[in-house]
Structures are given as C-alpha cells and as structure tokens.
Amino acid sequence: MSTRDRRVRTGLPVLLWVPAAVALALVVLPVVGLVARSDLSSLPARISSPGAVAALGLSLRTAALSTVLCLLLGGPLAVVLARSRVPGVRVLRAVVLLPLVLPPVVGGLALLYLLGRGGLLGSHLPGVRIPYTTAAVVIAQVFVAMPFLVVGLEGALRTAGERYEAVAATLGARPWTVFRRVTVPLVLPALGSGLVLSFARALGEFGATITFAGSLEGVTRTLPLQVYLLAETDVDGAVALSLLLVVVAVAVIAVARPRALRGQR
Known part of the structure; x- marks a missing residue:
C-alpha cells in the first residue's frame, strides 16, 4: 500500500x-x-496600576498554594478512589465530583456555613476567623480546583492498572515503596496535567471566593474579582485586566506543559 x-x-x-x-x-x-x-495604548498603564499588581500578586500566590494543597490532599484521595476496595467508593467519587457541577456561589455558601462563625465547624473554633481572609481564598480555590486533579489522576491510575504494582509487591516491596517507585512514575504525566488544570482553575476562581472571602483589597481581592469590580466603573480597565489574565493563563500552560502545546503526551 x-x-x-x-x-x-x-x-x-x-x-x-x-x-x-x-x-x-x-x-x-x-x-x-x-x-x-481594548485600548492598546493605555494597556501598560492599566495593568501596572497598584490595584492590578496587588490583585495579580494575590492571585498567583493563592493559586500556587492552592495547587500545592490539591497535590497533598487530592493526590492521595485519587489513589484511594482508584485502588481501594472499601464499600461506598462510588458514593465517595460522586461526592468528590460535586464541586464540578455545583455553581461556585453555592460552594462559597457551603464553605461559609461550614467555617463561618455560626457554621457547623466554625462555631467550635472560638477566636479563629476564616471567612473574609486570605486563607478563605485558598480554601475556596482548593474546593473548586481539587476535583480536576482527582479526576485526571484517578483515570490515569485505572488505565495503568495494577499489574506493575502487583509484581513489585510479589518481589517483596513494601506498600510505600511500591507507591513511591512504581505508582507515582506511572502517573507523572497525568499528575502534571492535573496540577496545571488545578492552578488554572484556582487562578480564575470567582464565585466561591467572593461569597466566602469577600473582596478586600490586598487581602481577598484576586484578579477575577478586580475585573468584576472594574466592569461596573471602568470597562477599559476591566478589558485590560482580562487580557492580562488570559496572558498569564497561557504562560502557565506554556511553561508547565510545553509538550501539550506541541500535541505530545
């Protein structure tokens, strides 16, 4: 042929x-x-304004911290969902996917009534104030971003199967050694993609953040919230910051996953 x-x-x-x-x-x-x-002539001045710089810095810091928490918490959760045989795993999987289908505002309300002063857990934490703080921004971002990592990582674990781990176990490797030397290398590409998606989702988070953390300049006002506020008073400024957010998102993907831009796994 x-x-x-x-x-x-x-x-x-x-x-x-x-x-x-x-x-x-x-x-x-x-x-x-x-x-x-956009007005390209005024773009540099608008994106370098103190409010824009502060909002961008806060967004990058909180999104980076949220991504680390997604890795530390969502990674083990994905392994448990993919490898455990305990009853009720399907129900747990459905619960984990809930933030993907819930409106972010509903997620913010749920966090508020959980960790607020009169919330289910917040009422038992005297002297601890979580809502309307930077910590609340991070928690809201983790809530909406972690499912992206869990879904991708669990799917990769199921696709990879357990044959390599079973061989390592029969050769005498302990569970932690099997996880560190076999399981993690198998899913590194999926882990990288999941982390990029989690960071991007955290960077663009709006609804849960404004509901649970509010919009305090320098404390909880991330770049998406700054865009929302400017859209009501300064449309050109909102457009400029929107373009900045697009550029940052593309740069993150290009730096973190350059092979994805070339169509490679």
Whole structure:
C-alpha cells in the first residue's frame, strides 16, 4: 500500500471539521473580541496600576498554594478512589465530583456555613476567623480546583492498572515503596496535567471566593474579582485586566506543559 493510500485511509472524516471549527471559534473569538475592544495604548498603564499588581500578586500566590494543597490532599484521595476496595467508593467519587457541577456561589455558601462563625465547624473554633481572609481564598480555590486533579489522576491510575504494582509487591516491596517507585512514575504525566488544570482553575476562581472571602483589597481581592469590580466603573480597565489574565493563563500552560502545546503526551 502506498503512502498516499495510507493517508487517505487514515484521514479524518470531513464532517468532523465543521463542528471542530465551530468549537475553535467559540474559544478563540471571545478573546479576539477582548483584543479588539481594548485600548492598546493605555494597556501598560492599566495593568501596572497598584490595584492590578496587588490583585495579580494575590492571585498567583493563592493559586500556587492552592495547587500545592490539591497535590497533598487530592493526590492521595485519587489513589484511594482508584485502588481501594472499601464499600461506598462510588458514593465517595460522586461526592468528590460535586464541586464540578455545583455553581461556585453555592460552594462559597457551603464553605461559609461550614467555617463561618455560626457554621457547623466554625462555631467550635472560638477566636479563629476564616471567612473574609486570605486563607478563605485558598480554601475556596482548593474546593473548586481539587476535583480536576482527582479526576485526571484517578483515570490515569485505572488505565495503568495494577499489574506493575502487583509484581513489585510479589518481589517483596513494601506498600510505600511500591507507591513511591512504581505508582507515582506511572502517573507523572497525568499528575502534571492535573496540577496545571488545578492552578488554572484556582487562578480564575470567582464565585466561591467572593461569597466566602469577600473582596478586600490586598487581602481577598484576586484578579477575577478586580475585573468584576472594574466592569461596573471602568470597562477599559476591566478589558485590560482580562487580557492580562488570559496572558498569564497561557504562560502557565506554556511553561508547565510545553509538550501539550506541541500535541505530545
């Protein structure tokens, strides 16, 4: 069979190109609209304003800390969901996925009535104030971002199977050694993708943050909240910060997962 015949046989169906083009347009054209609406001459001054710099710095710090917490908490949770045989794992999996389908505002209310002064746990923490603090921003971001890591990592663990871990166990390796030397290397690509998604989701978090943490400048006002406030009084400023958020998100993906941009695993 010639090379041309192989290309013909393995080519994509023509019908796939139309919905693919529409999907691409839905992602790209809104960003193009932002660029067309922005005043490029005043863009440097707007994104370097004290409020914008403070909001960006807070967003980056809290998103980075949230990503670390997602790794430390969500990683073990994904392993437990993928490898454990305890009853009720399916129910636990559904609960973990709940933040993906809940409106972020509902998640913020749930956190408020859990950790607020009159909440289920907050009422038993005298002298500890969590809502409307930077810690509340991090908790809200972890709440909405951690499922992205758990879902991707659990799927990778299930796809990889347990045969390599079983072989290591039969050779006398202890459970922790099997996890560290076999399980973790198997899922490193999925772990990297999950961390990038978690960071990006935390960076763009809005609804749960404004409900649970409020919008205090320098304390809880992240870049998405700054964009929301400016949209009511300074549209050009909101557009400029929106473009800044887009650039930061693209830069994060490019730095953290450069192979994804080249279509490699």
